[in-house]
Amino acid sequence: MVHEFTCIVCPVGCRLRVDKGGEVSGHKCKRGIVYATEETTHPTRMLTTTVKVNSRVAKRLSVRTSRPIPKAAMFDVMQALATVEARVPVNIHDVIIHNVAGTDVDIIATRRLAT
Amino acid sequence: MTWDIVVIGAGAGGLSAALAAQDDHVKVLVLEREAVLGGILNQCIHNGFGLHEFEEDLTGPEYAERFIDAFHERGIDLRLETTVMGLHETRNGFVVEAFDRRAGKLDIQTRAVILSSGCYERTRGQIRIPGERPAGVMPAGSAQRYLNIEGYLVGKEVFILGSGDIGLIMARRMTLEGATVKGIAEIMPYSNGLTRNIAQCLEDFDIPLYLSHTVTDIRGADRLEGITIEAVDEDFRVIEGTKKDFAVDCLLLSVGLIPDTMVLESLDVKMHPHTRGPKVDHTFHTSVEGLFACGNALHVHDLVDDVSEESRRAGRCAKDYVRKSLGKGETQLELIAGEGIAYTVPSTIDLSRFDDLIRCAFRVKRKAQTATFKLIQDDTVIASRKARFVAPAEMEHIDIGPDDLKGGHAPVTLIMEV
Ligand code: SF4
Numbered sequence: 001m002v003h004e005f006t007c008i009v010c011p012v013g014c015r016l017r018v019d020k021g022g023e024v025s026g027h028k029c030k031r032g033i034v035y036a037t038e039e040t041t042h043p044t045r046m047l048t049t050t051v052k053v054n055s056r057v058a059k060r061l062s063v064r065t066s067r068p069i070p071k072a073a074m075f076d077v078m079q080a081l082a083t084v085e086a087r088v089p090v091n092i093h094d095v096i097i098h099n100v101a102g103t104d105v106d107i108i109a110t111r112r113l114a115t
Numbered sequence: 116m117t118w119d120i121v122v123i124g125a126g127a128g129g130l131s132a133a134l135a136a137q138d139d140h141v142k143v144l145v146l147e148r149e150a151v152l153g154g155i156l157n158q159c160i161h162n163g164f165g166l167h168e169f170e171e172d173l174t175g176p177e178y179a180e181r182f183i184d185a186f187h188e189r190g191i192d193l194r195l196e197t198t199v200m201g202l203h204e205t206r207n208g209f210v211v212e213a214f215d216r217r218a219g220k221l222d223i224q225t226r227a228v229i230l231s232s233g234c235y236e237r238t239r240g241q242i243r244i245p246g247e248r249p250a251g252v253m254p255a256g257s258a259q260r261y262l263n264i265e266g267y268l269v270g271k272e273v274f275i276l277g278s279g280d281i282g283l284i285m286a287r288r289m290t291l292e293g294a295t296v297k298g299i300a301e302i303m304p305y306s307n308g309l310t311r312n313i314a315q316c317l318e319d320f321d322i323p324l325y326l327s328h329t330v331t332d333i334r335g336a337d338r339l340e341g342i343t344i345e346a347v348d349e350d351f352r353v354i355e356g357t358k359k360d361f362a363v364d365c366l367l368l369s370v371g372l373i374p375d376t377m378v379l380e381s382l383d384v385k386m387h388p389h390t391r392g393p394k395v396d397h398t399f400h401t402s403v404e405g406l407f408a409c410g411n412a413l414h415v416h417d418l419v420d421d422v423s424e425e426s427r428r429a430g431r432c433a434k435d436y437v438r439k440s441l442g443k444g445e446t447q448l449e450l451i452a453g454e455g456i457a458y459t460v461p462s463t464i465d466l467s468r469f470d471d472l473i474r475c476a477f478r479v480k481r482k483a484q485t486a487t488f489k490l491i492q493d494d495t496v497i498a499s500r501k502a503r504f505v506a507p508a509e510m511e512h513i514d515i516g517p518d519d520l521k522g523g524h525a526p527v528t529l530i531m532e533v
Pocket of ligand 1: 008009011013014028029030031
């Protein structure tokens, strides 16, 4: 299968193609090759979302993964968070869930909510 | 009590301006209509903020938190849940008419004001989409607030008009929350969003982007039931026979932001016809003495890092104004947006205070692979800069120093050559 996607390493936004043998084309510089290889072998994404919280000022607490997770795990993590409820006070970067959905990555708060 | 400077709004702009303006000799009060600091950053839960300011990739709330911490450490005076209703000039400053949710109506005396009230979203009425007027059609930023702060998903089957970054971000956000985003229509032949957002918000989830398309019909009695999009030509005229229908219960509009300058209504402030914010000189001084503006209330930015940087400069200038009892400079050199340039901020340079390099922000009118920006005074090029991959969606900057001026007080024109 030929993979085709946009390089996001710089604003040029080259359209990259990776063929069956892992050969990269469409890149205007070497960084595109590194990105293309990563994207086809183990694509990862930072996931940012919210969880329920019992705060006075917001019904949702913004959170993110402590580091990028495999792209394919995004919806599993979303599902694991659907029933989570954080309790105030929350400090920025407090761990809300350890090892979410078996990814070995934590979910951490990105905001402080005192009350 | 009389303040030296009242800052209106405690988002990225207001926080940064207040931090730069306050010291032992300058009394600063910040007014914020919400119950928390940080403004719009609180609902921008995605990452991509702070790459210039901190050389880190932060989410919106994390970015805000850095400034909020510094703000509290400095003990700057603050009134939350206080909405400014209007400003009135007095002999030595302003009366700020405000409404505090608990204390009621307040009249606050100050020598100077920094307007950092952010921007608001263009709505359906302002872009005139034909069709019925059911519920379910709303600005993308409002939907973002509902979802990220209130926890309420505004639709299950979604279409988005406008491919600016807020639209792209919301496409991913609603998809992750279980909605189906059926597509994004963009009237221009290219997206106004960042490449990174096109890749990670649309391509990751196979959301189609219809370039050179616009929404031409909206259907539904109470609740939105469907929309139609059609292709347009270079002059934005609808091309016959290109109709596509989508059954959706939600249409998000990501069609532009406008500086929120409502509180200036009672003053005679010269406004900029393009940015729709006030006109300012290079010290961020508006045409009304003692009134400064920065951030999205001045002109809409694409990067919060630029808002912080600009507002810091505005804060310093306002502080100089009150400490040194400066007036409004009489000799203003005009800065003109010439060929290929949509606008510049500032609009003028106050020559009595032009003693250092100044950073002029501007936007180009169209995309180009390579471009040269030239500052011209009296038919002479006084400064120039080369750039690659310029686009209207990306703000550019050029520096001018006092030594660059060769033609005295003659206006300076900025042009783009491709
Ligand atoms: S391949 Fe190189 S030039 Fe092209 S977008 Fe990626 S980093 Fe930029």
